[in-house]
Amino acid sequence: MRNCFLTLTGLLALTSGTLAAQDAQVAQAAQVVGYSAQTARGHATLDLHLSDGTTHQIRFRGGEIRIGNEVIGQYTPGGALETAWRALLARSDLTSPDQMLAALRTLPAEGLAELDLAGLTALYANAAVPTAPAGVAVPPMPDLDAVRTQVQNARTQVRDAIRNEIRNGIEAGIESSIDNVSPQIIVVPRAAAPPISSVPGGLLALFGTLIALSGLAFGTSFFAERQIDVMADTVQHSLGRSFFVGLFAQPLLIPALGALVIGLALTVVGILVIPFAVIAFFALLAVGLVGGYLAVARATGATFLTRRDQPISGGMNLVKSTIIGLAILMALWLPAVLFGWVPVMGTILRIAAGLATWGLVTTGFGAAILTRGGVRGTFGRRFAPEPIPFSRQLSIPDEPAAERFSTAEWLSGKAK
Amino acid sequence: MRIALLATVLAATTAQAQSWQTITQARRVSGEEQLRVFVEHGAGTLRIHPAGSGQLYRVALRYDEDTFTPRVLYTPTSSSLRVTMQSVDRPGNRRDFDWDDDAQSLDLQLTPDVPLALSVRFGAGRADVDLGGLNIRTLSVETGASQSQLRFDTPNAGSCRFMELKVGAAEFRAFGLGNARCDRISLEAGVGDMLLDLSGDLPEGFNGTVSVQMGLGGLEVRVPEDLGVRLNVRRFLASVERVGFIADGNRSWVTPNWNEATRKITLDIRAVFGGIEIVRVATPE
Numbered sequence: 031m032r033n034c035f036l037t038l039t040g041l042l043a044l045t046s047g048t049l050a051a052q053d054a055q056v057a058q059a060a061q062v063v064g065y066s067a068q069t070a071r072g073h074a075t076l077d078l079h080l081s082d083g084t085t086h087q088i089r090f091r092g093g094e095i096r097i098g099n100e101v102i103g104q105y106t107p108g109g110a111l112e113t114a115w116r117a118l119l120a121r122s123d124l125t126s127p128d129q130m131l132a133a134l135r136t137l138p139a140e141g142l143a144e145l146d147l148a149g150l151t152a153l154y155a156n157a158a159v160p161t162a163p164a165g166v167a168v169p170p171m172p173d174l175d176a177v178r179t180q181v182q183n184a185r186t187q188v189r190d191a192i193r194n195e196i197r198n199g200i201e202a203g204i205e206s207s208i209d210n211v212s213p214q215i216i217v218v219p220r221a222a223a224p225p226i227s228s229v230p231g232g233l234l235a236l237f238g239t240l241i242a243l244s245g246l247a248f249g250t251s252f253f254a255e256r257q258i259d260v261m262a263d264t265v266q267h268s269l270g271r272s273f274f275v276g277l278f279a280q281p282l283l284i285p286a287l288g289a290l291v292i293g294l295a296l297t298v299v300g301i302l303v304i305p306f307a308v309i310a311f312f313a314l315l316a317v318g319l320v321g322g323y324l325a326v327a328r329a330t331g332a333t334f335l336t337r338r339d340q341p342i343s344g345g346m347n348l349v350k351s352t353i354i355g356l357a358i359l360m361a362l363w364l365p366a367v368l369f370g371w372v373p374v375m376g377t378i379l380r381i382a383a384g385l386a387t388w389g390l391v392t393t394g395f396g397a398a399i400l401t402r403g404g405v406r407g408t409f410g411r412r413f414a415p416e417p418i419p420f421s422r423q424l425s426i427p428d429e430p431a432a433e434r435f436s437t438a439e440w441l442s443g444k445a446k
Numbered sequence: 447m448r449i450a451l452l453a454t455v456l457a458a459t460t461a462q463a464q465s466w467q468t469i470t471q472a473r474r475v476s477g478e479e480q481l482r483v484f485v486e487h488g489a490g491t492l493r494i495h496p497a498g499s500g501q502l503y504r505v506a507l508r509y510d511e512d513t514f515t516p517r518v519l520y521t522p523t524s525s526s527l528r529v530t531m532q533s534v535d536r537p538g539n540r541r542d543f544d545w546d547d548d549a550q551s552l553d554l555q556l557t558p559d560v561p562l563a564l565s566v567r568f569g570a571g572r573a574d575v576d577l578g579g580l581n582i583r584t585l586s587v588e589t590g591a592s593q594s595q596l597r598f599d600t601p602n603a604g605s606c607r608f609m610e611l612k613v614g615a616a617e618f619r620a621f622g623l624g625n626a627r628c629d630r631i632s633l634e635a636g637v638g639d640m641l642l643d644l645s646g647d648l649p650e651g652f653n654g655t656v657s658v659q660m661g662l663g664g665l666e667v668r669v670p671e672d673l674g675v676r677l678n679v680r681r682f683l684a685s686v687e688r689v690g691f692i693a694d695g696n697r698s699w700v701t702p703n704w705n706e707a708t709r710k711i712t713l714d715i716r717a718v719f720g721g722i723e724i725v726r727v728a729t730p731e
Contacts, residue, residue, distance in 0.1 A: 064473030064502075066518065071465055071511055081476060083522055120468040125555070126501050127472055 065130045067119035074116045078127075088153070090115050095149050103152030104145055111146035114138055140180070147178055232367035240360045247324050247352040254321070255348055257404025261325030262332065264397040273389065276322070276396025287311050318403070322394020323359075324352055325404075331355030362386050465511040466549060471518045472504040480561045480583070482526040483554075487566075488514065488533065490550030492573040494566070496580055497555035504555040505529055514550075529554065556580055561604050568592055578625060579603060585628070588612040598625035601647045605629075613638060622646045624670070628654065635660045643668040645727060648709045657714040658722075660684070665722045667713065670729040674707025676700045677715070677724060684717035688724045701726065 064079035073091035080086065089096045090112055095103040105111045114137050124130050139150055250258055265272055290307055294300030300307075331351030332342040342351050366383040370376040398404070481502065485494070490509075497504055507529070509516050514531045521527075529552065550571075556562060558580050565586040566575065573592055577585070578599035584607055587596060591614060599622055606628035611620070615637040623631060624646020631654070633642065644656065645668060658665065669675050677699040679686050691699035704710070715722060 063476050064471065064520070066469070066471040068469045069467050071467070079473065079520075119470065122470075122506055122553075124470070125472060125498065125504050127474055130472070 062127050062131060065127045067130070069116050069119050074112065074119050076119060076130075095153055097156060102156040103149040105149040106143055106145050109146050110142050111137075111149055144182075144185075151178075228371055229368060232370060236360055236363055236367055240356055243320075243324070243327070243356050243360075244353045246320060247327070247356065248349055250321070250324060251346070251349045251352075254404065257401075258321065258325055258328055258352070259343075259348065260401050260404040260406070261322060261394070261397045262328035264401050265326050265329040265393060266333070268397070268400065269393065272396035272400060273393040274396065275399050276392035276394070279395065279399055280392065283315065318398040319391055319395055321403070322396070322398040323391050324356075324394070325397055326390045326394040327355030327359055328352045329355065330358050334358065359387070359390060464513070464549075466508060467511045469507040469509070469516055469518055470505065471520070473502040473520060475500055475502045475557055475559055478502060478525045478560050480525060480563065481557065482524065482563045483556065483565065484526070484528045484530070485552070485554060485564075485566045485568075486530040487552045487571075487573075488531050488569040490552065490571045492552050492554075492566075492568050492571065492575070494554045494556065494564075494573075494575045494577065496558050496576070496578070499559060501555065502557045502560065503527055504553075506551075506553040507531075508549065508551045510550055525560075558603055568594065577602075578622065582606050582609075582626065582628075585609040585626070586612075588614075589616050589618060590614045591616055593617045594619070596620040596623075598622040598646060601625045602627045608632070610634075613640065619643075623656075624648045624673075627652070630654060631656045633658045633660075635663060635665065637661055638663045640665045641668070642666070644673065644711060645670045645729070648673070650708050652709040653712075654710075655712045655714065658716070660715070660717040660720060660722070662719040664720055665715075665717070667722070667724045668727045669701075669711065669713075669724065671726050672703070672707070672709070672729045674701055674704040674710040675724075675726075676704060676710070676712045678713065679715045679717075679722075681715070681717045681722075682719070684720050684722060686715070686717070686722045686724070690726045691724065 061081045062078050063081045066075075066077040066079070068075050068077075073089055075087060075089040075091075078086045078088075087096070087098055090105060093104055093107050094101045095105055105115075118133055118137065121133065124133055137150060137153075139147065142150060287308065290311060291304055294304050294307055328348065328351055331354035334354055335342050335347075335351050341347050363383045366376070366379040370380055400406070483503070485492075503520075505518050505527075507516050507518065509531060513534055515534055517528065517530045517532070519528045556564070556577075561581045561583045563584045564577070564582060566573075567588045569590045569592065571592055573589065573594040574597075575587070575595065576597045576599060578597060578601070580602065581604040582602050583604060587594075587610070589612070594613070594616060596611075596619070602625060606626050608630040609623075609626060609628040609632070611618070611631070611633045613633065613635045617639045618635070619641040621641075621643045623642060623644050626646070627648060631642075633640065633656075635658070640660070640663065642656070642658070642665070648654075656667075658667075675691075676694070677688060677691055679697055679699075688699055691701060694700045694704075701707070713724070
């Protein structure tokens, strides 16, 4: 790979004099016609596109400097060399391959740690840095040996300074440290919770919702018992009608609010009332939705109790049936809560429970609209005439009871 | 309602730290006869402008690594360049992305030396496309919910066959379309505020067509006074203001200089709702 790189591009620059002839020779064979520089979290890569269609790659990744697939050196992740390399690849003022080639020479060697300096040396020494085409101003190559000596001297000086500092101030430092010591708080990172651990929380949330709605049901039993009852009857006897009324009402809510606001605005005087009207609108909406849901729960609970020949009205039976209904409706969410952590199936269960709840709320909302908030009982009972007393079906007052014949008797002539 | 809800959710969501990365790619002209360019940029800012002579293209892309995966691919055999950004398929990442942030950007420079077939698809954000001085053969621009500007500050270096503009719900402004010298320009607009400025350096004997299909919104078409314009309008509930035009048959109007004009444009407009204004502007000296 390395030889190939040399052969194709003549890219070696460390001893450019010795390779000048080779550069001139191969420059005619293949030239750098383009480049691609990418920085990402895990790597910083420079691709050099040659005129013969091949690409040569210089990549900094995971502490290794690679040319193609070959590791040619190492660097300190997050260190000065990587920072400089990334800054070079991200430079916005380089507009052409020539400028990028020239800029490759400007990687700073000063201030690099030993590992980075060795990496940079390897980068240059292994022909990773191409020569720039003729006519492009190329900065001189850094004297890496001199830099290396400087780094070693600086390191020796720093080490000596630290040693002296420690030796001279160790006693004072220890006393000061003891005086200022503070309890160390060790934060132990919490292990990632397994997905199934969401089940208890979900169950608690479900139970809390049931408690809250039961509290509402208990409250409404004191001042809106009849209204809830009428809505529940409507849900029971006009289920489809309630659902479709609720369904068609939902998209009309915003237009209705808009009409309300515009209507008030047109009256000029009503402009002052608009904030209150908007609040009242949403309050009514909330009452309609919650009341409707409670009515559906009441209807569900009443059906449950009726099938067990238990009373559904009188005393606290309204509250009882509503709470039973709420428990049944909340149970729709149990599979989603218990198995919601299972991939795919959990999502499906949540969607199913959400859709079912939406359908129930829609039905309740429709019932609330049909009954005008539980005032009108028109849809609560189907039309059924009063039953005629049995005695009136068989006898006519002041007339003798009609002689009854069977069909056979009538056909045989006895009826005559 | 949905937008308000979405905005609330977005505002309530604690955005994760975004990881900004870059891709830069450049290439010299090396004997290409044409360059096909396809750009798909989902969000952020988009800038397209001419490159220096001798340079085929330069792409500088800054992107959020957690949300998007960019792809810059040049195929020498077909002389085609594709710049795309795919959304990373990870739950919540699109929600956490700050769609209003201008930090995500694509800067594309294109050669003026090689004929171009340019196709741009742009999602949300701001776009500034200056194609003046390039050699545009065909141009296709699709924008979504964006604020886009298309400019031809200087005349097109070659002959443009057609220009297709598809605008969703956006503010779209195109200046100097006369400099594009396209035989056919079509604009399909959904909802938004549009401006088509047909001024520019049209060659003598030019006879082109501009067709507009508009759903809902406002459209202003600016035509130079020296240009002969025939206006054909089919509309449903849209108003058309055409000061300076004279009737020429049913649903057709022409400028008074239609017969003697050496450069002509036929403007076909189909609109459903909204307002359309045809404005004749003074020809720059």
